[in-house]
Amino acid sequence: MKTTTRLFAMALMVAAGGLAQAQQPDIGRTEVARHDIGAPGREALQVRVDFGPGAGFGQHTHPGEEIAYVLEGTLEYQFAGKPPVTLKSGEALFIPAGTPHSAKNVGGGKASELATYIVEKGKQLVVLTK
DSSP states (O other): OHHHHHHHHHHHHHHTTSHHHHOOTTEEEEEEEEEEOSSTTEEEEEEEEEEOTTOEEEEEEOSEEEEEEEEESEEEEEETTSOOEEEETTOEEEEOTTOOEEEEEOSSSOEEEEEEEEEETTSOSOEEOO
């Protein structure tokens, strides 16, 4: 089952427009749901992101809004020019469309988030920034 999930996650990353190249081995992404919404050209996606101890995902943006809900552990989100935001299990954060940000597991063990996106359909979900 884990191998199937990992293979599916890798296929999803490739389909997401090159995310696999930016993916770290200690971060896993699993698409939970994808549906069209009432706004033309937009869709909702839910993705579970699992971070190994100390793992982080560098600066990136999304072509729409994101709500990050921490399922377990402690995650730190960094936005340019602002102090970091640290969330623990049960806490959530709204990230406006196109906002560069990064996320890192700053707890002692594994951390996971459920990322809900409302994005432009057909656009690359994750765009790396410098």
